[in-house]
Amino acid sequence: MPNPPAPAPARLNDGLVLIIEDEPEIVDIIRAYLARDGLRGVGAGDGREGLRQHLALKPDLVLLDVKIPEPDGWQVLAELRRRGDTPVIMLTAHDQDLDKLLALRVGADDYVVKPFNPAEVVARVRAVLRRARAGGHGNGGNAGMLRCGPLEIDLDTHQARVVADGASTPLPLTLTEFRLAVYLARTPRRVVSRAELLASCLPEGDALERTVDSHISKLRRKLEEAGVAGMPFSLRGVGYRMVEPT
Incomplete structure (x- = not known):
């Protein structure tokens, strides 16, 4: 050194x-x-x-x-x-x-x-x-609030929460989890590959696509604990999207 x-x-x-x-x-x-x-x-x-x-x-x-x-x-x-x-x-x-x-x-x-x-x-x-x-994935983006179903992401205060049945539940997301949530919530029905998420949300980390899976798994678990099941959705061999298409 x-x-x-x-x-x-x-x-x-x-x-x-x-x-x-x-x-x-x-x-x-x-x-x-x-x-x-x-x-x-x-x-x-x-x-x-x-x-x-x-x-x-x-x-x-x-x-x-x-x-x-x-x-x-x-x-x-x-x-x-x-x-x-x-x-x-x-x-x-x-x-x-x-x-x-x-x-x-x-x-x-x-x-x-x-x-x-x-x-x-x-x-x-x-x-x-x-x-x-x-408060986002590195491109700045529009300041304000992102909403994706019951998920609300405040880009100004760097906070995320689940709003359902009149109750608001804060999500204790890490910085990487927050970036992933923001990236997926901006285009919630678009399928995003692991490589894209890695490049956009973990650009300085080691290039291991399975690390994306680890962060997504923790994000999904925290959403489940707040009462939201299944988000983000995974497509085997393809990637992730925040919501299922309607």
Whole structure:
């Protein structure tokens, strides 16, 4: 891993990144690269401190190492997802498809394998932050509300809910799940291939089409828990659409 870059004149007002990592030198390098790009970085050396700082600081994004002490990264990620939809990028020495799929299934938005290029980490941070702030799939789209049956997606507040029988049930979607829901809800009867969803909603991730299936499965489960069965619909060997054609 390269040494930290020389400080560059930059206004650190573009976002706060919480780095939960137990190797101080890695934290220092990432913070230096973030600062050079106008982003603030704050370090936490273990899971307990990371969760405490997440509550106190409300960061725009979390960089989370898997092998941290007390508790480990998987437990921290699960707790962050229970709390809300703060974007999370996992940092890990593992380079196995199973680990990547587990990170995405638990709710990570991206995955970086050590050893990594710090400049690439910053680029991924920027990309995830852009998507989070756009509240959509990266093309901006029309601000306002998307409605697809009982599903309502507020692009301005980055919230989704199910409205049925006079009740409104919030959906605790991750950033990736939200992007997929938005992408499918814009053209709800069009069949969208996994490759298209991967390119449009997970452009910085590893090119594994089955990761789309994992995110769709979690999105469908959350909709089912809110009383909506079957959305999104799958067409074996083809892809997904949000609703069945009438």
